[in-house]
Amino acid sequence: MVGVARILQLDEAIAELVHDGDVVALEGFTHLIPVAAGHEIIRQRKKDLTLVRMTPDIVYDQLIGAGCARKLIFSWGGNPGVGSLHRFRDAIENSWPVPLEIEEHSHAGMANRYAAGAAGLPFAVLRGYAGTDLPQHTSTIRMIECPFTGEELAAVPAINPDVGIIHAQQADRAGNVQMWGITGVQKETVLASTRSLVTVEEIVDELTPRPHSVVLPNWVVTAVAEVPGGARPSYAQGYYERDNAYYQQWDPIGRDREQFEKWLEAEVHGTARSAR
């Protein structure tokens, strides 16, 4: 047992759960992205992290630009609907501020890596990658033969992050978590991780079962932190809409090192906003 989820402040939770050098996954598929938690990681100047995410977007651009990461494991990195992640590109193309190693997969491969991690298996099998150049550059893609049909399939190793971080709509006072709407690979992220943190919009007296909801019982969650608005500029269904303008506004900031560093000082290091 990981023990029962404790309800912590966000800054305490990050200080306790995330260590330099850890493999950290902050997951969210457009919806419920744990942005405030990412900012707190920057604020606490964590470094040498291996960041994992299927769809690294601007909060990963920020973490990379701030120099928190030495490696990124991902399947699609971009500012959705806007364009490139310029801090990510600057790290890969120019090693700024630090070199960034990458390990890239397809979505199907990443989803299966998390699923294998959640299932306590060392690897997953999928129909994937055949004929692509990905296996040449990604050593975590291998072939495996079906022991019944002889067919060749792709195998990918499980992902078991040291820390998995997600954002959900609600937790109850006992630390049980409920999220709904598009819930992506977040259940798998928590179940695959050694430690987990769920930031939530609110802590409620009782969780009411809802259609399409995912419930994570408190005995598989390490910590819960109440962080209203913690997914902004992404959205939290039932709480607030996606701030589409912000994704546009990020482009010129991310494009320029100086602008980015100003942003970092003003919006992260200069404020404890997202810490409570």
Add this chain to the structure above:
Amino acid sequence: MVGVARILQLDEAIAELVHDGDVVALEGFTHLIPVAAGHEIIRQRKKDLTLVRMTPDIVYDQLIGAGCARKLIFSWGGNPGVGSLHRFRDAIENSWPVPLEIEEHSHAGMANRYAAGAAGLPFAVLRGYAGTDLPQHTSTIRMIECPFTGEELAAVPAINPDVGIIHAQQADRAGNVQMWGITGVQKETVLASTRSLVTVEEIVDELTPRPHSVVLPNWVVTAVAEVPGGARPSYAQGYYERDNAYYQQWDPIGRDREQFEKWLEAEVHGTARSAR
């Protein structure tokens, strides 16, 4: 595309979808067992079927006793809370009324075989069977080596029935299906099968999303038949309770060949009750 689900009468659906010699899975985990569909298979005197089910219970006892099956693929066969399936035992122990071949797995193995079938993979990997005598008697259990860690794991082949049959609470007039409560391995059964039949308690104008519900869109279902009470003596959450007394009552009937044959004449061949 399998095409969009057609709404048929139960007898039409069984006549059209189930052929002698087919691999047929009627799934249901205590809840929502497609009993009326099973009786219709008996009534239409289908034979040489390979029956698949994790938990064959009295409707499988009846199918086996009626001589519909030449093989059973399963993981736990019994009358839950009561005892043995006597028709099943008579077939295995005495080849009556016809010999019954068996292929047996654990629940974890069967669940993964359906999941692989639903996922279009030829096999699934699990931590299972190690040290047990099952692999000696079941040729569909093999070992596989993790290409990353070298660890040995169990592999089982996908199950892809010719026909998958389940019972659900509701369908809409377009053939979309919704079930809720304990839904077992029924989604996988439908997705893994070449053809599928869903019997439902009622056809409604609109499906209302519910907590813990599973929706099967009409483009993955071959046919829907409205069969109120079609899961009796098992239960349909929100419609009726499990008839626990019936499971007790089955024991003396199933125990005795003559009593069973009387039951068969009176309750199945002598009635079209479950055909509408």
Add this chain to the structure above:
Amino acid sequence: MSEFTADEMMTVAAARSLRDGAACFVGIGLPSTAANLARRTHAPNLVLIYESGTLGAKPDRLPLSIGDGVLADTADSVVSVPEIFNYWLQPGRIDIGFLGGAQVDRFGNINTTVIGDYANPEVRLPGAGGAPEIAASCREVLIVMRMSTRNFVDRLDFVTSVGYGGGRGDRERLGLRGRGPVKVITDLGVLEPDPQSCELTLTQLSPGVTVEQAQEAVGWPLKVVPEPTVQPEPTETELTVLHELMETR
């Protein structure tokens, strides 16, 4: 002092083995009764998990099957059967699993498949169900069975679920990640694996039962710890709650 049956003693002993807050993979029958008794007495935060896919069920009556509707109605979450086995049981998240069986041997291996020859069985049993992977993956396993030479046998006709295999070290060799059976709870007393050999050894007797009675009920020369204790009788509360529970069926 109340009257109680050997089965009630067995159920109470099983319930007492469940510590509060543990996540428990529950089968129907005695394990479910014991788990529900524990949750109503000393372990209100016991997490009940049924293989039908219900996580954290809080039934207000004794469920009649592992797929009873009351489980889904009161669960924290209901998941599919593949998910319950793959995401919840297999990774070793479950603290305690319960197993019973037709036969058990001195190393806690269990047969629920067949008596006699596999191809020409004397008695065909229900089969494996969830047992092999419960035995492999739960952090600890509790076995609950009535003691008799018919059930406690020198050699299993079929190994459905592995306890300690052929003895110490076999679980590790087989890659089984849970600790294995930590207790065999019977009507006559409790067996526990010897810390060195892993052989099941009588450590506790039910009230009024002698070591000789226990040894006579086992099909191999049963080892006994130097000073087996006597299990405390069911308390008034345990019996009252158990009786109330049985009436809800």
Add this chain to the structure above:
Amino acid sequence: MSEFTADEMMTVAAARSLRDGAACFVGIGLPSTAANLARRTHAPNLVLIYESGTLGAKPDRLPLSIGDGVLADTADSVVSVPEIFNYWLQPGRIDIGFLGGAQVDRFGNINTTVIGDYANPEVRLPGAGGAPEIAASCREVLIVMRMSTRNFVDRLDFVTSVGYGGGRGDRERLGLRGRGPVKVITDLGVLEPDPQSCELTLTQLSPGVTVEQAQEAVGWPLKVVPEPTVQPEPTETELTVLHELMETR
């Protein structure tokens, strides 16, 4: 006759390629616009599937991302991302997948990973996302890209998703189960695989575009069918619905 842009022609052409009742794996941007246009015109029963896990979404406005809340709100079902890839895409249940990219070659292979050397890229692109398995598993693939010698290249810097590989027979050899790209829809016209060689061949021109213009926009000697047709211009209805749709963003 209304005015229309080359991009509008491209969107309308993509929408027309979607037959009613098809299950369509939709990416954001032009594919989503085309699919939503089709659903509002000739294909009211088009099944929209987004990789975020929404099955049968019926958005009343143009979704702004593949994970837009309107998709979950209007879907027949919302499933996890592992499930959408494993149970829905991988088995070949999806009729039509859309792909775009930075580079395409004459066999419909696509690069969305990197321009230049992988280790020292000129331009680092977003990467694979769902594309390799969409390209492999959908029954048919539609590629939508603006035509230019920068995008339609003789040799890809990186093969992210496979069209016809090196030509006829390669998909079968690789075990890819879908048919591959059946159309490449561009601003200048439509390319389709030659039935013999699988090489992309110009079969249709956008109104007002010449064969020479199309050939100049392609980085290899583009083959042309004997008599390429001209695509019908967008109808009044198509344009009106498209404009209305764009205003809902």
